[in-house]
Amino acid sequence: MKNIVYKALVVEEAEENVFTKRVKDTELDTLPAGDVIVRVKYSSLNYKDALSASGNRGVTREYPHTPGIDAAGTVIESSVHGLTEGQPVVVSGYDLGMNTPGGFGQYIRVPAGWVMKLPPGLNMKESMIFGTAGFTAGMSVDRISDAVRPEDGEIVVTGATGGVGSIAIAILSKMGYAVVGVSGKEDANAFLTKLGAREIISRKIFAERSGRPLLKARWAGVVDTAGGEILAAAITSTRPLGLVTCCGNVASPELPLTVFPFILRGVTLAGIDSQNCPMALRKRIWKRLAAEWKIAALDEIYREVTLAALPDEIEKMLKGQQKGRVIVNLDL
Numbered sequence: 001m002k003n004i005v006y007k008a009l010v011v012e013e014a015e016e017n018v019f020t021k022r023v024k025d026t027e028l029d030t031l032p033a034g035d036v037i038v039r040v041k042y043s044s045l046n047y048k049d050a051l052s053a054s055g056n057r058g059v060t061r062e063y064p065h066t067p068g069i070d071a072a073g074t075v076i077e078s079s080v081h082g083l084t085e086g087q088p089v090v091v092s093g094y095d096l097g098m099n100t101p102g103g104f105g106q107y108i109r110v111p112a113g114w115v116m117k118l119p120p121g122l123n124m125k126e127s128m129i130f131g132t133a134g135f136t137a138g139m140s141v142d143r144i145s146d147a148v149r150p151e152d153g154e155i156v157v158t159g160a161t162g163g164v165g166s167i168a169i170a171i172l173s174k175m176g177y178a179v180v181g182v183s184g185k186e187d188a189n190a191f192l193t194k195l196g197a198r199e200i201i202s203r204k205i206f207a208e209r210s211g212r213p214l215l216k217a218r219w220a221g222v223v224d225t226a227g228g229e230i231l232a233a234a235i236t237s238t239r240p241l242g243l244v245t246c247c248g249n250v251a252s253p254e255l256p257l258t259v260f261p262f263i264l265r266g267v268t269l270a271g272i273d274s275q276n277c278p279m280a281l282r283k284r285i286w287k288r289l290a291a292e293w294k295i296a297a298l299d300e301i302y303r304e305v306t307l308a309a310l311p312d313e314i315e316k317m318l319k320g321q322q323k324g325r326v327i328v329n330l331d332l
């Protein structure tokens with residue numbers, strides 16, 4: 001294929017540990033080798049992108065780099081059977097946007113094993129409103145619904161107004177669960193109530209446990225995105241045989257706990273890793289997101305921005321100020 005010049009958000013290390021982000025002309029020939037070239041139409045902003053864009057070496061080792069762990073677009077060239085030119089696809093997770101140029105560029109070139117056909121029931125834009133955050137919410141709900149029925153009790157969701165949290169609340173409430181949100185935002189109530197939360201607890205109050213190893217048991221299930229004292233408080237107040245999913249660390253990667261919730265209440269802690277989710281499970285979760293988990297509020301939980309607007313959105317995300325999802329239209 002002949003070389004193409006396209007727009008991408010490029011993060012550069014201007015001097016040691018000082019990172020700049022700007023939209024630059026980039027050449028297709030600079031993309032790594034791969035089986036499939038995709039013209040990206042939409043991407044979305046996830047917490048990991050904000051880390052990559054600010055020089056977090058645990059996410060991205062080398063700069064200059066184009067982040068974007070999510071991409072939806074059209075195949076323009078493919079060397080593999082089953083993925084033909086014009087096929088709408090979703091690429092998310094694996095190494096996309098981490099150490100492989102990602103969806104914050106108009107083109108990506110990736111291994112065929114990372115590419116999933118756009119699930120019937122979702123258009124490209126909807127697939128990115130869900131994006132990795134929605135997919136992770138789906139993986140968390142999948143684990144909870146295997147272990148806990150709506151009649152077993154309440155489910156609490158932390159980081160409630162964030163991407164994972166807001167979508168988890170909407171899906172769980174659609175499934176008939178009684179959902180409680182934990183949020184640090186004072187103006188979260190209207191947004192979360194509309195998604196289906198029946199109560200909102202302030203983050204500060206929720207995390208207060210004065211070092212006690214067990215709190216009064218309340219939750220049948222937990223979707224945690226925060227880690228640290230918040231996850232510890234959630235686990236220590238989970239009911240016997242309840243299930244807690246753990247996907248994030250916006251508060252802290254530490255987990256200050258004793259073993260008592262596990263050995264005295266039989267609580268299960270389930271880790272969620274969307275990045276390396278095997279393709280068969282990935283397709284099963286996306287199929288549900290496109291059907292019974294397709295939330296009514298999908299159109300109300302996102303803002304659509306340009307590549308040029310991303311640096312400001314990234315700063316907001318790092319400060320914990322985003323509500324719902326930010327999607328990127330690569331054609332604007």
Ligand SMILES: NC(=O)c1ccc[n+]([C@@H]2O[C@H](COP(=O)([O-])OP(=O)(O)OC[C@H]3O[C@@H](n4cnc5c(N)ncnc54)[C@H](OP(=O)(O)O)[C@@H]3O)[C@@H](O)[C@H]2O)c1
Pocket residue numbers: 045046047048132133136158159160161162163164165182183184185188203225226230246247248249250251272273274275317319320321322323324
């Ligand atoms: N394991 C995986 O596969 C996977 C996949 C996707 C995301 N994640 C992780 O999940 C987490 C959430 O991702 P996201 O995309 O939902 O991010 P997000 O949209 O930025 O949402 C994070 C939310 O967490 C809350 N928060 C922010 N700072 C906090 C703090 N210091 N302490 C407690 N809560 C805080 C805020 O909600 P409130 O103001 O409502 O509290 C914020 O909106 C991140 O750690 C991300 O890396 C993991």
